[in-house]
Structures are given as C-alpha cells and as structure tokens.
Amino acid sequence: MGNVQEYKCPCCGGAIEFDSKIQKVKCPYCDTEFEMETLADYENEVSGDGADQMNWEMDNTQEWTLAEQEGLRIYVCQSCGGEIVTDENTAASACPYCDSPVVIHNLVAGGLRPEYIIPFQLDKSAAKQKFKEHLKGKRLLPKVFKTQNHLEEIKGVYVPYWIFDSKANARVRYRGTKVRRWSDASHNYKETSYYAVTRQGNISFANVPVDGSTKMPDDLMESLEPFDHKAAVPFQKAYFAGYVADKYDVDKEKSVHRANERVKNATQDAFAATVKGYASVSYEGGSIHLEQGKASYAMYPVWILTTRWKGELYTFAMNGQTGKFVGNLPVDKSLMTKIFLSTTAVTAAIAFAVQSLVYFL
C-alpha cells in the first residue's frame, strides 16, 4: 500500500487523496485530473501566501501652538453636531454640511494640527459657474430644483484628509485561463487550460487621500479626486481666512482600513496587468507587505453647496484645486413618466410605420 497524502483540488477545492502507486490523481468531486507534481507545486504556492502586513507610521504630527489656538474659532452645528474651524476674523453662520445655524463654541483645543494644506485655487464665482454647468443637459432634473438653489450659499471648506505614502512588496496569485476551440463534423470542442500565475514585486504609492470627516460622504470625496499634492504647502492658519475648515473626526487608525483597501486593489490590478497571454485572469490570493508606510494629516480645498428638495438633502462639491464638480441630482418622477411614455409612443409609431412601409412596398 502506498503513502496517502491529502491535497485540495485546485478546481473545486474538494479533498483529493493522493496515492503514490498511481501516476495521476483524479478529483472525486469534479473529475478533474492532475499531475502529481502539479498538485505538490500548487500546494507550495498557496502556502506561501502569508498574511498582509499593512502598518503605517505617524510620528510627525503636531499639536496646535498657543498662538494658533488664539487665532482660531470653533463653531458647532446645532443640528448635525459638526465642528468647523475658522480664523478669528471669519464669521460662520451656517453649517456647510446641513445648512443649519452654527454657534461659536470655543477656541481650538485638542486634536492635531494639519501638516499640509492645499490652498484654494478656484474662487466662489468659478464654483457657481461650475454648478450652473453641472445642471445643464439634465432632462430629468426637476425644473423647480434649479430655481430653488441658493447659489450664494456655496461655501469654501478645508476638508481634513489623511494622506498615505508607502512602498508595497507584493506576492499575488491569479488564476489564468487559455482557451482552444476546434470542431469536427458533428461536434464543437472547447478546451480550457487553467494556470496558477504568481507575480512578485514592489510598487510605491504617494499621497493616497482618505477623507477624515464623517460629515463628508466618502464616495462624494473620492469622486472629487484627484488632488495634486505637489501644490500642498506647510500648514499656516492664515490660509483659513475667508474659509471654514472641518476638524477630523475619523482618526488615522480608522482611515487606514480604506487606504489599505485602495492600495491592495491597485497593487492587484497593477500586477494583473503584467499577466499576459491569457483569455481571462482572476485574482486568487497573495499578500502585501508595506514598507515605509507613512500617514500625514492635510487640509484639501472643497467648495460645498447643500440644498434640500422634497425633504432630502443634496450635497454638491467642487474640487477647489482642479474644478471637478460632483453631486448626485434628484429625478423628477412625473417628468420621467412623461418622457418614458412619449418616447415609447414615438418609437412605436415609427416602428409601425416602417414595418407597414416595408409590407406595402
């Protein structure tokens, strides 16, 4: 009797018993046949995955200086609880996130001082112009929505971001397939060959931003990207003059999760692009180790307009550096029904006329 060792089927994941007496093994669940060496090599590849190590250092953050604390004011929104920071000469009256009144609370105390800031490069008139352009060409937009907006209430807000830099050492496994087709007189044949493809290497990321404010929806902030961090300058409170700033309420540890997710996806995609000659490539496993992972705290410029329509809050945002404007718009349901019915009627009439014309000609 031969030695019996158990392997996992690379096709269906079922347990395969390997008998050293025979030359090939067959999975009892999916009937796939394997070479003995292939199974052992594949097992080695999978066991080499290891766990991700994605740690970030943050040793260069600073507290506010006394002079800065004296020159800044904190306002608190009575409705959403958001805390906004302004310089002592800028009066804030409404919350940029929910448009509710804010009251002055105190001097800035606690929390970290931003390391960098990207100053606003586009002014309020540019933001208003972009908003008007954003509403153009949208047939389903309620007409009344356009007129009810208070464009003057658009606000320049410095949004807190955690900025991540790192070099990623990756070992990524993919499942690649190659397909061969042929036919004879009675049948068509499709042979799919499966490969375990492994890529190892490194890739560096710089200035991956993660929104540090719970008041700003993460998807809205990510839609505003990219910000060009080369334009960032060391923080000075003078940049706050005329604008409001948000205090971070998502700390570095919580933001790390999103940064890891984005770095991991980008690494998998980048190495997948080096896998060539296959009909399909899908991610199977692997691990990423970060080297010199560094996180810093920065303020990025965003123009924000919030408006309510039929009881729902709509937030629009413009990248204060590039002018990219985003924000979901509501649908006028009665207008949508009208357009649907009229399009159906016109198309059906044209189709009927064409069919009749073809018949009678």
Add this chain to the structure above:
Amino acid sequence: MKKYSKFLRISKCFATLMVFVFGFFLTVFSTQAETEHPPRVVDDAGLLSQEEDSSLTEKLNEISETYGIDVCVVTVDSFEEASVQAAADDYYDYNGYGMDEEYSGVMLYISMEYRDWYITTTGKGIEIFSDSDIADIGGSMRPHLSTGNYCDAFMEYAHQCEVQIKEATTYHWGRYLGVSVFLGVVVAFVYILILKSKLKSVAPVDTAAGYVVPGSMAVTGSQDMFLYKKLDVTKRESSSSQSGRSTHRSSSGRRHGGGGGKF
C-alpha cells in the same frame, strides 16, 4: 384621268388604313402572345389524368393570381441538364414563368427517370420559402409521390404553398403593433437609463491606481504553472439554420432558391 387619280387616292388611303389596321391587330395579337402566361401545370411525364390536370391548373391559377406569385408544377420523363436543380431553374427561366419584374414564383419540378423532385424559387418566392419550408413541403409530398398518388402530392404542394404565401403576404397589423410597442418600451427604457445616469456623478473609487509613483513598479519574480484542463463538447448545429435561405445563380444569371430530393 381625274376619275383614275381619285380612285388612286382612295386606294392609297384605303391601303394606308389597312396597313394601320393590320399593324394594330398585329401589335395587339403579338402583345397578347407575349403576355400569355405559360401553363402552370405541364405534365410531360403524363402523371395526371385530364380532370386532375385541369383541377390542379385551376387551383394553381387561383393561388398565383390572388397573391401575384407564380405557383406551378412541371413533370418530365428526364432532363439533359447537369442536375435537377439546373433543369428546374432553366425550365422556369426560359419558359416565361414569373409574375413581376423579379419573376417571383415557385415551381415544383418532377423528373421520373431518377425519381427526383425539386422546388425552385425566384424573386419573392426566395423570401417566402426558407430551406426548411421547402424541406417540409417535400416531406409532406414524399409519401404521396412514393405511392404514385401524384395528384394528391401536387394538391398538397399547392395547399402548402398557399398557406406559406398567405402567411407571408398578409398584413399582420396586430403583430406589427405588438412588435412596435415592445420596441418602443425597450428604447424608452434605455433612454431613461441614459438620462438617469447623467444625474449620477458620485461613486466610490476603490483603487489607489491614480497615486502610483511613476516608474516605481518592479516585477521581481513570476511563475506560470499549468494546473489542469477541461474539455467541453457540444453538438454542432445544422449548418443551414431553420430560417436560412440558400441561393444560387442559374444559367440565365437569375438568383434562385430551392431544394429537392428523391421519392
């Protein structure tokens, strides 16, 4: 002399008139001869009785004139052409069959020497009769042909042709309306989706691909290992699809469809 010249003048007028009258009748008769349609039943092989021939002719004339598409039957003892297809096509083309500028029609050609049947189609006939339709007509005629019930076979052919032609030439307004409304709903649905998508500009960005340091990526190791292969075997579909219409050119250069077999 005067009388003679008057007589000559009247004679000339009469002769001219006669020429015109003769010319007119000649033109009328020759036109009639040109437009006279060849018989829709030509039983050179003598498979039908006189009564069968006339009732089949009546039936085929009625179908052909109602729908404007020639439906005919030709039987021969043998043919000289290379194939029954060429024989049927040539008989159709060179004997004046076809009812419009496209020479639309369908002809059943029977040759007794090797017991061949062939249906050739032209013009609208090609659009109406698909390869599988022709095979079906052949299938329903074959039992009658094999047992020598030629009249039943030809009547069956006439009936099947009438059903097919009627179906193809009837104005199905209800069907057209249904198709049009369905198309309208699909187009409107897609249009609304496009309009709605224009209102959405917010979506999470799940990758940091935009923040890769240019030139920083290095692949230090790669391995591609074959694991296993799977074979899928599927039965081939018949090369001519159900609704296929295979066509060819006859010796006259006209386009024909058709199909045939033995009985």
